[in-house]
Amino acid sequence: MTGEVNHSLHIIHCDLDAFYAAVEQNDNPSLKGKPVIVGGSAASRGVVSTCSYEARKFGVRSAMPAAQARRLCPQGVFLPVRMERYLEVSHQVFAILSDYTPLMEPISVDEAFLDISGTQNLFGSPEAIGREIKRRVRSELGLTISVGISYNKFLAKLASDLNKPDGLCIIPYDRALEIIRPLPVTRLWGVGEKARQALERLGIKTVGDVQDLPTGWLAERMG
Structure with a gap:
């Protein structure tokens, strides 16, 4: 019926966790477990592009001046942005996501929406698809990705942020108000x-x- 709203769980939002920092830690295992801060340097006027969860425990955040990040986390490992490398990994992630639907909409280098309306019969329930995406991104690329599932983009994106990092959250229609x-x-x-x-x-x-x-x-x- 024209104008009918689809309240089924058919939208998935996938968001890589602390993407730039995670790529750096993955490429250089000696950085794993350390507070990695990507973007600028403590001696420059640059700003933090992103940082690992270890750095976030000290209060470091994206878009923060690098000098402030150094004051908050003097033991932080400051690294320059390697956009070419991040784009390379991003394409690999999106290749995995596109295996589950042709309706993939990247909205940045590290996140995308999937509309699985027409592919659930092939790949299973929305939750099963979300868990399989998480498994593949981890096993094939060594990264974690948070997944949100709902009946529209707004709630799917909100859901992906609720259980970060490495989370999976579902907001069904009949519980949306209760949750948000x-x-x-x-x-x-x-x-x-x-x-x-x-x-x-x-x-x-x-x-x-x-x-x-x-x-x-x-x-x-x-x-």
């Missing part, structure tokens, strides 16, 4: 620190707070 309402607004796609602060000044802290607003209320105040 308590989450902080920063879990929403596109809401960064500045937006969080602006929303908090308006008393808005959770996804549920946003959902409860009258239509147009937020646009009137934030544009």
Whole structure:
């Protein structure tokens, strides 16, 4: 029927974990377990492109000035960006993903959406496909990838972030509100620190707070 909404679990979002840093650790096993920081150097004005989870424990984050990252994590291993290498690995990952559907939509070098509407009869349930993707990326490339599964892109992307790293999370239609309402607004796609602060000044802290607003209320105040 035209206009009918598909509430089945048919969208998968795949997001490689700390991708640049993971590639560096994979290419140089001596870096595994160490706080790897990719982008800039402590002596330059560069910014952090990404960092390993070991570095994140010290408060290092993407887009942070490298000098600040050095102060937070003086033992960090700073490495230059090797985009050519990351693109090479990215193509290998996307080749695996495209085995499960022709409807693959890369949205960056390290993440993509899959629409498996027409291929579940071939490869099994959405969860089975997600777990097989995770297994292959790990066994063939030595990397971990987080997978989110839902009935639309927005929720699939949100789901992939909930159990990072190396997670798999499913948000079915009948549990979507229960799962997302308590989450902080920063879990929403596109809401960064500045937006969080602006929303908090308006008393808005959770996804549920946003959902409860009258239509147009937020646009009137934030544009």
